Amino acid sequence: xxxxRFTIHLMLFLFVFFKVQSAMGAEFEVQxxxxxxxxxxxxxxxxxxxxxxxCALVKVKTDIQGLNFExxxxxxxxxxxxxxxxxxxxxxxEQRLSIFKTGFVRxxxxxxxxxxxxxxxxMVLTKKGKEVNALPVTFRITPDDANLTVDGExxxxxxxxxxxxxxxxxxxERENYQTLTRTIEVDExxxxxxxxxxxxxxxxxQISSEPSGAKVEMDGVVLGETPVSTFYPPGNYSINIExxxxxxxKDELKVEAPKTTKHYxxxxxxxxxxxxxxxxxxxxxxxxxxxxxxxxxxTPQVVNIKVTMPKAETLExxxxxxxxxxxxxxxxxxxxxxxxxxxxxxxxxxxxxxxxAGEPYEAEGSKKFSDIPVGTYQLKIQKEGFQTYEDEINLxxxxxxxxxxxxxxxxxxxxxxxKKGDNDxxxxxxxxxxxxxxxxxxxxxxxxxxxxxxxxxxxxxKKKLGWLFSYNNINYDSDVSYYSDYLGIDIGIMxxxxxxxxxxxxxxxxxxxxxxxxxxxxxxINDGLSVPFPIxxxxxxxxxxxxLVIGIKFLNNNIQKIKDLExxxxxxxxxxxxxxxxxxxxxxxx
Numbered sequence: 001x002x003x004x005r006f007t008i009h010l011m012l013f014l015f016v017f018f019k020v021q022s023a024m025g026a027e028f029e030v031q032x033x034x035x036x037x038x039x040x041x042x043x044x045x046x047x048x049x050x051x052x053x054x055c056a057l058v059k060v061k062t063d064i065q066g067l068n069f070e071x072x073x074x075x076x077x078x079x080x081x082x083x084x085x086x087x088x089x090x091x092x093x094e095q096r097l098s099i100f101k102t103g104f105v106r107x108x109x110x111x112x113x114x115x116x117x118x119x120x121x122x123m124v125l126t127k128k129g130k131e132v133n134a135l136p137v138t139f140r141i142t143p144d145d146a147n148l149t150v151d152g153e154x155x156x157x158x159x160x161x162x163x164x165x166x167x168x169x170x171x172x173e174r175e176n177y178q179t180l181t182r183t184i185e186v187d188e189x190x191x192x193x194x195x196x197x198x199x200x201x202x203x204x205x206q207i208s209s210e211p212s213g214a215k216v217e218m219d220g221v222v223l224g225e226t227p228v229s230t231f232y233p234p235g236n237y238s239i240n241i242e243x244x245x246x247x248x249x250k251d252e253l254k255v256e257a258p259k260t261t262k263h264y265x266x267x268x269x270x271x272x273x274x275x276x277x278x279x280x281x282x283x284x285x286x287x288x289x290x291x292x293x294x295x296x297x298x299t300p301q302v303v304n305i306k307v308t309m310p311k312a313e314t315l316e317x318x319x320x321x322x323x324x325x326x327x328x329x330x331x332x333x334x335x336x337x338x339x340x341x342x343x344x345x346x347x348x349x350x351x352x353x354x355x356x357a358g359e360p361y362e363a364e365g366s367k368k369f370s371d372i373p374v375g376t377y378q379l380k381i382q383k384e385g386f387q388t389y390e391d392e393i394n395l396x397x398x399x400x401x402x403x404x405x406x407x408x409x410x411x412x413x414x415x416x417x418x419k420k421g422d423n424d425x426x427x428x429x430x431x432x433x434x435x436x437x438x439x440x441x442x443x444x445x446x447x448x449x450x451x452x453x454x455x456x457x458x459x460x461x462k463k464k465l466g467w468l469f470s471y472n473n474i475n476y477d478s479d480v481s482y483y484s485d486y487l488g489i490d491i492g493i494m495x496x497x498x499x500x501x502x503x504x505x506x507x508x509x510x511x512x513x514x515x516x517x518x519x520x521x522x523x524x525i526n527d528g529l530s531v532p533f534p535i536x537x538x539x540x541x542x543x544x545x546x547x548l549v550i551g552i553k554f555l556n557n558n559i560q561k562i563k564d565l566e567x568x569x570x571x572x573x574x575x576x577x578x579x580x581x582x583x584x585x586x587x588x589x590x
Contacts, residue, residue: 028064028099028107031124034151035113036169038181039120041087046118049076049091054117058097060086061167062125070098085167092117099125124166135191136160139170142196146174160191176200176233202231203257207239209264214243218253226264245270245299270297271325273305281309281333295326307331310357311373338399340377341368345406349383374399383407488512505541550584 042057049055055076060067069075069088076089088097094115100106104127113121138160141148148155149171155161163186170193172180177197184193207216209226216223217240223230226241234255239262241249246266253262272295275283283292284306290296292307298321307315312333319327342351343366353361353369356376361369374395381389386407393401489512541548 026103027105027128029126029128030107030109031126031164033109033112033121033123036120036122038169039122039183042118042120045087047076047089049073051091053092055089055091056094056115056117056119056121058088058090058121058123060088060099060123060125062086064101064104064125064127066101067125068100070100072096090115122167122169124164134162134164135186135188137163137186138192140192140194141172141180143174143177146172146177146197148172172197200233201257203234203255204259205230205232205253205255206259206261207241207264208262209241209243209266211243211246211266214241214246214264214266216241232260241266245297268297269323270299271321271323271327272297273303273319273321273325274328275305275307276328276330277307277332278309281307281312281331283307305329305331307333309333309335311335311375336374336397337371338374338395338397338401339368339370340372340379340393340395340401340403342366342379342381343402343404344381344389345404346383346386349381349386349407352380352382354378354380379403381405381407385409505539548584 039059041059042055045057047055060069067086069079069086071088071090071094073091073094076091080087090097092115095111096108097111098106098108109123111121113119139148139155139157141157144157146157148157150161150163151168165187166185168184168186170180170182170184172195174197177199180195180197182195184190205218206229207223207226208228212226214226216226216228218232219237219239232255234257237253237255239249239251239253241251241264243266245268247269249264249266251262251264253260273285274295275290275292277283277292279292281292283290285296285298285303286301287304287306300322301320303319303321305317305319312335315331315333317329317331319329321327340353342353342363344351347365349365351363351365351367354377355361355373357373359373361367361372363369372395374397377393377395379389379391379393387410389405389407391403391405393403395401491511539550541550
């Protein structure tokens with residue numbers, strides 16, 4: 001009886017237990033819930049709630065059919081079943097997503113992320129207690145040294161990866177290749193995936209500036225000076241632009257294919273400095289010459305200004321130039337002066353004073369040359385019938401120098417009182433002597449052959465008197481071997497025909513006394529003085545101390561009878577003859 005009651009009670013308990021369990025139903029289990037920043041589905045398939053706010057999207061991956069969804073602010077629009085997933089749109093700031101189905105316990109899931117517009121979340125939902133199968137999945141990525149991550153975890157490409165059935169996110173990366181991101185579906189039929197990364201193509205980069213000529217440096221690599229064009233891989237780079245006198249530019253440049261161009265307007269980093277001074281003065285900034293009386297642009301710096309001018313004291317000043325300064329400095333050097341006073345005897349002698357900068361001063365008789373620039377002066381005092389007085393005077397600042405020379409008489413020297421006298425070459429001290437030295441060769445005309453040598457000098461005066469030493473050899477007839485030698489001295493006068501600056505033309509007239517020697521065959525037949533004297537005429541061209549001499553010399557070859565020579569059986573008399581000798585030579589005046 002007791003066992004029968006126990007059996008009945010046990011059966012009743014089991015019946016009630018299973019009824020309660022059946023009433024409670026199955027439970028949902030959330031395998032994963034992640035935010036995917038690379039998924040743009042919420043932007044591509046945009047929805048807005050009743051307040052006009054753009055929604056977020058929850059993609060629910062599950063094999064459970066017939067699910068229903070609710071949320072705190074309400075599901076926005078209809079739930080879609082797309083790509084094997086439930087797409088559920090939520091309003092921003094939503095915190096709960098409820099999932100329910102007949103036979104399942106309702107799931108009120110608290111969202112672990114703040115929900116914002118355009119967010120995309122991935123949820124993997126299964127029935128609680130159901131075994132989740134994992135399958136070996138193989139990936140082949142080209143190039144094979146690329147880095148691969150699956151659901152954010154790095155995996156190896158050398159062996160299969162065990163992944164659960166369902167959706168997974170992969171990412172493949174390699175330098176100089178485009179990054180690959182994909183969402184894959186793993187099941188019994190999809191366990192092998194192959195991808196080839198696309199190589200990044202360099203983009204054309206063109207950088208210019210105003211003004212041009214600025215140095216361009218990108219990520220520490222100098223590209224050149226603007227305008228510059230090159231190829232560079234796409235990406236973000238730091239860029240520096242520098243040009244002297246302008247503010248440097250630091251920027252971030254995003255390089256995108258196929259071409260990226262960038263232009264920079266540079267700002268000047270200069271000030272200007274003007275030095276007002278005399279036109280003939282020289283101005284230097286830190287040792288470099290600049291234009292006076294003009295604004296000079298300078299980078300910010302300390303500037304040492306120096307103003308110099310011949311025969312004036314140097315002026316210096318230091319200024320600081322900052323950006324956008326516009327400064328003007330006035331530095332006016334004063335010429336240093338002194339005084340030269342001259343009192344000659346005779347009292348009416350002509351006085352000429354010439355400075356080292358070409359300053360000419362003239363006077364007749366005594367003169368006080370006051371406040372003339374410092375320097376070296378050449379003093380010349382002249383009067384006809386007197387020797388010229390010359391002196392060199394070094395005049396310093398504030399000097400007073402006196403000269404009172406007494407000229408010596410010299411009747412045989414004519415003094416030129418015009419400017420031609422200033423152009424005479426090669427002065428010989430205070431006596432005003434001029435020496436002209438010639439060395440030249442000669443050649444005969446008139447069918448005669450021979451050579452000669454002349455050497456000598458002329459003393460200086462308006463008409464120069466001088467001498468020439470001469471040697472001449474004449475060949476009358478090569479058939480009978482008749483020779484004549486002349487050795488002697490020419491005395492001559494040189495007349496100045498034209499004199500301008502360093503160029504002059506002079507004539508010379510000479511007469512000479514010669515010792516002559518005649519030979520017939522190889523025997524001397526005559527020896528003695530030539531009669532009459534030889535006569536020479538010609539021209540002298542003088543340029544910068546060098547003289548070109550062109551002239552003709554006439555010789556009387558007075559040969560007496562040739563008698564009773566050992567090698568000849570007859571008498572022979574050469575007729576008197578005058579030979580014309582053409583002379584050309586080069587001389588030097590000292």
